[in-house]
Amino acid sequence: MRASLSRYLPILDWGRHYTRASLHSDLLAAVIVTIMLIPQSLAYAMLAGLPPEAGIYASIAPILLYALFGSSRALAVGPVAVVSLMTAAAVGQVAAQGTAGYAAAALTLAGLSGGILLLMGVFRLGFLANFLSHPVIAGFITASGILIAVSQLRHILGIGGGGDTLPQMLTSLARGVGQTNPVTLAIGAGALVFLFWQRRRLKPLLRRMGLSENAATIASRAGPVAAVLVTTLLVWGLGLDRHGVSIVGAVPQGLPPLTMPALSPELVRALLVPALLISVIGFVESVSVAQTLAAKRRQRINPDQELIGLGAANLGAAFTAGMPVTGGFARSVVNQDAGAETPAAGAFTAIGLGLAALALTPLIHYLPTATLAATIIVAVLSLVDLSILRHAWAYSRADFAAVAATIGLTLLIGVEAGVSAGVILSVALHLWNTSRPHIAEVGLVPGTQHFRNILRHEVLTDPCLLTIRVDESLYFANARMLEDRVLDRVTETPSIRHVVLMFSAVNSVDLSAVDSLQALNARLRDMDVTLHLSEVKGPVMDRLRRCHLLHDLTGRVYLSQWDAIAALTPALCAGAPAASPPAGR
């Protein structure tokens, strides 16, 4: 009873063993993560086109719900860059940014995404995420990083504009660059330079100043907080907002309000596909972060339970004026490095953010959006990794095509087109590759019972026997190719009397392949050639017993290829020398 309950409520597991020491560790981690999350939450809300408080709210209820249902000990959920970009793209299609409909649609998106994740978790459909190949994910994240960074440049320049694709954004920037606000640019560029500097240099500096490795790591993550504090004070002190510097402005003070996401049929229809993509992409990102953290402590996470945790978190966001969320890499690493031992650290972070929402929001009134844009740019540029193109090219043309198409289409057409095309292309290329299996004609290595490719090795063959080794499972896309290859060989070499298909690498045979083998058997019979199989694996043999092939087979099934040639070649080609290679090969 408790076991099945604690499958859905992991808190029942770790909650029973919660100690005073864990409490101390979790509290410390929560303080550090809370400080880091405030600017990050504001920034990602801005990236999604939402009011700043949506980012804070989206880090309160979701964190609490994930602490209850999630299976990772250290994962910190909340708004993240890629999901915020996808939110902006999806919601921008149904409402104009800044309107009440826009914020409402973001809640609907979070609600749909939560529902999808929850359903996937209950029906254990986590494996569906596997159909997003690594090249597609890597390409998509890199392209998203580029899109996000470019989209924030206008805040650094202090100009208007927008756009969903790279060409649109660049055109809009080119048009607006003449109206650049020099004060905004100074603040934004200063913040950028400082953030890049502290990212690279602050940690070594702190280490030299005597901080421990861990403390230096955490303190160096506080760079964005410092940038926020300094630029906010500058704007407030010098009244820069009166010189055209765009600021965050009034943020409501108080705990997240209860909201009811709109679920009108048109809105749901328009947002369902984006919600599905956000769910899957968010899940993949989050699980990969959670697995990395768990492995460091020789722990495991349960992907289906992660779906439930993330689903609950998104539903929480939808009902508390938030936005779509998932597990974030940076915040989770800080959480774990700061010593978080259990999901209670997440709960304490939520309390910390709740206090911030109650007390600190007036202080961020003068925070310049250019600073937030700078923190976003610095954060997402670490996502951009164009070397994946080079690696994929070196590894295989198919993987390269998938990466290149995903990056290209995401930048040029949009995030949904990029992901969808990537998935379709990887499936098509996989089918294409497995539809042209490696098929080798093999012969006997002299003095052994081993068989090798006649093109690569000096082997013994017999003109009346053709042995074909198939290096792929047989299914509809490649079955006919095998049939064609065998029939071509038999037609061009009239001496062939026996064909043996060596199934040592065939892991499965589907009904199309069985039909094709049946046809091959019948056509070879018409040519007075018998068909044999050898080295058929147990599960494949079990399957073949369910159909007529073994009954109709003109030849036999041999346990080993050695058995096959021992039985076939002495009997039928006694006079012929057993060492001549087949003519013309």
Add this chain to the structure above:
Amino acid sequence: MRASLSRYLPILDWGRHYTRASLHSDLLAAVIVTIMLIPQSLAYAMLAGLPPEAGIYASIAPILLYALFGSSRALAVGPVAVVSLMTAAAVGQVAAQGTAGYAAAALTLAGLSGGILLLMGVFRLGFLANFLSHPVIAGFITASGILIAVSQLRHILGIGGGGDTLPQMLTSLARGVGQTNPVTLAIGAGALVFLFWQRRRLKPLLRRMGLSENAATIASRAGPVAAVLVTTLLVWGLGLDRHGVSIVGAVPQGLPPLTMPALSPELVRALLVPALLISVIGFVESVSVAQTLAAKRRQRINPDQELIGLGAANLGAAFTAGMPVTGGFARSVVNQDAGAETPAAGAFTAIGLGLAALALTPLIHYLPTATLAATIIVAVLSLVDLSILRHAWAYSRADFAAVAATIGLTLLIGVEAGVSAGVILSVALHLWNTSRPHIAEVGLVPGTQHFRNILRHEVLTDPCLLTIRVDESLYFANARMLEDRVLDRVTETPSIRHVVLMFSAVNSVDLSAVDSLQALNARLRDMDVTLHLSEVKGPVMDRLRRCHLLHDLTGRVYLSQWDAIAALTPALCAGAPAASPPAGR
């Protein structure tokens, strides 16, 4: 030069060796096929909703062009049942039956289909047809047979109506059955009974009367001609057309006119997908007929050249007032059985049909449509084979699902939905199956160097070593599953120090799987467990050398699993007994 020319013009091959004996055989075959084709062509034109002469015209230029470009010696192209049904479904969506626009759209469809086939042939894309799995083709042909048979019942009853799906047709029949014309029903039912009888009984009867096997086979195929003659004479003699019996009526006398298919953008857009499906389905049917015939003479056909031959034939149909065509089973078998030796037999058949179009069309004025409907019903019922459902069920649930969905959707929604859903479902089920590979934990069979599944055999294992055999190529859809399984095992058994992945059945590894293996390697390293590979195939090893995995691998790559355990277990577990099964498994 000649070799490359004769790739595109097979006539250059067989034409050079054409003999007087071949001429005699081909002429005889042509006479027999011509007689058989006249009623068949009229019937399939009616099935497609086209005027009867379209069927005759579609058997003249296409046959000639196929004789020039096709690679099969005996294939006879022309209108066939399934393609005619698909034509009716496609053209019915853009124009009303009986209008000039309808016949024009059929020409556009033939032209598009010819263009698609030709392009596929030039770019050697014949392999695309392999993505139509056998269950989908079998299900589609069976469902089409049912749809065609039911669609012809109204002609037997002499009532109006129509419909594209089974429910529509049955509703329409139920509504119209009260208006049944008794004379038409008598003719139709009589023709049906006669045709069924002659199909089963005429050949044995003729054999007993002393005809040779071959002559009896051919004569028994002439049943439809006899039915046509008798019922036409009956209608003409008794003036039955004045009693409401629907007849073919006036058919223009003369050779096929030259036509120019309409290619307006809207029409092309509306017909492109149907044309693609018709091309692929027609190609698959035709190639399977051609291969069956060729194998009987130990000949080969060239699928890419078949595409060119069928493409030319369809373009020919488009420019001579025809309709979409492909290689037909019945006519090709009769052609080969009647002794056709070269494609010249097809050319002579075209001449015969041309003469028929010039001279015989007045004679078919009184031919009742009920007779044509009866010949269609008898012909297509041989396509209906519901036993595929039983076979597929016995073989695998995945194949059954593909068959059942294709049959169900074809009958209930339509031919295009049926084929498309079948293809998508087979691809999805294939991915689903290969995404859950068989992964076995293996141990050493005592006294041997063989390794077997620990769940099925008494084998030796070591608590510090986990050996996993993967029975599937690794790609994006299954890579993470392997990672999860290994990490689960290692997390639950803290004694494990080494993991060996036995790659004996892994035929390929894509970049996603490499990334997953990299992640597994890194996570195991975090747990102080080394990762090794064994029995990696040559092509897989070549591929892995192109990436960092082998460099980063914490363990080694062993040629054989025996080498791996010989190296790992004595060194690291010298004190432990080497014969205990792992705890709890």
